[in-house]
C-alpha cells in the first residue's frame with residue numbers, strides 16, 4: 001500500500017481550523033493521521049514530502065457547474081448547434097481543467113442529456129481524469145421554461161414526477177428544478193416564479209423519497225419561497241432574496257449556492273462580447289441585488305456552499321476559484337470561503353462522511369498549494385501554485401503527479 005507523509009505543512013482542515021506545522025499521513029486511499037509535525041513521525045517506507053511553505057486543503061468542491069456548457073458567449077446556441085457527442089467530448093476536457101484547478105468534486109446541475117452519467121462512470125473507473133461528479137442529468141422545468149435547452153419540460157404534477165423518475169432511472173444523485181425565470185433563456189424573466197407549488201412539491205417529494213438531493217434554481221423571492229416550502233435542499237443563485245425568503249431558508253436549513261461568478265461574468269461583458277443583449281441586460285439589472293442578497297444570507301446565518309455556474313458565458317471551467325475571491329470581496333473571511341468550498345459543499349452534496357475535510361479516516365482528496373490562501377485567497381487561481389491535486393490517495397494533477 002502506498003504511503004505518503006506530508007511533513008511541516010500548513011493544514012487548513014475544511015472545518016475552519018488551521019495547523020501551521022503539521023504532518024499528514026496518507027495510506028492507500030485514505031488519510032491515516034493528522035498531527036503536529038514534532039509529534040507525528042513518518043512511518044518507515046513512506047514517501048516524504050517537505051511541506052514547508054505549502055498549504056494542504058481538502059480537495060475543493062463546486063456545487064454548481066454545467067459541464068455541457070463551455071463559457072462561450074452564446075451557450076444556448078452552441079448546445080443547439082453541437083452534436084450531443086461533441087458536447088460530451090468537450091465535457092471531458094472541461095472536467096480535466098476543473099481537476100487541474102484543484103477541484104476534486106463537482107455537482108453538475110444540468111446537462112443536455114444523460115451522457116453526463118457516462119462521463120461520471122469513466123472518471124470513477126479511472127479511464128479519464130476529472131473530478132468526482134454528482135450529477136442531476138436534465139433539469140426539470142415547465143413548458144417553455146428557463147433552461148429548457150438542458151432540461152426536460154413537464155406540465156402538471158404527474159408529468160413532473162415522470163420527468164424526475166427519468167433522471168433517477170438514469171443515475172441522478174441530485175434533481176434540479178427551475179423555480180424562476182433565468183438570465184440565459186430568452187423570453188423568461190428572472191423575477192417571476194416558474195413551476196407551480198404543487199408541481200415542485202410532487203417532484204421534490206419523489207426525489208427525496210429516492211434518497212436524492214434537491215436543488216432549485218431561483219432568482220425571484222417567490223420562486224425561492226415555493227422551492228423552500230416544497231423541500232429544496234439548496235437554492236441556486238438566490239438573487240432577489242427578501243427577508244421572508246431569508247427567514248424561510250434559515251428555518252428550513254436550506255443552503256444558498258450563490259454563483260456570484262455567473263451574474264458577474266455576464267454583467268461585466270461589453271456590448272460586442274457576443275452574449276445576447278437580453279442576457280446582459282438581465283444580469284446587469286440584478287448584480288447589485290445579488291450582492292446584497294449574499295450579505296443578507298450571511299446576516300441571517302444561512303449556510304452557504306460554493307458554486308460558480310461554470311460553463312455560463314465567460315465563466316470558464318478551471319477558473320472556479322474566482323468564486324472564493326468574490327465571496328471574500330463581499331465580506332466573507334478566506335477561512336469561511338474555504339469552508340463553503342469544502343466541508344459545507346460536501347454536506348450539501350451528501351458526501352461529507354467521505355470527503356470535504358482533512359481528518360483521519362476520510363478519503364484523501366486533497367490539494368497542495370504554494371503559499372497561504374488564508375492571507376491571499378486569489379492565489380488559488382494561480383495554476384503555478386498548485387503543487388499537487390490528490391484523489392483517493394493518488395496524485396492526479398500538478399508537478400507531484402508527474403514525479404510519482
Ligand SMILES: [Zn+2]
Nearest residue numbers: 064066109309
Ligand atoms: Zn446553472
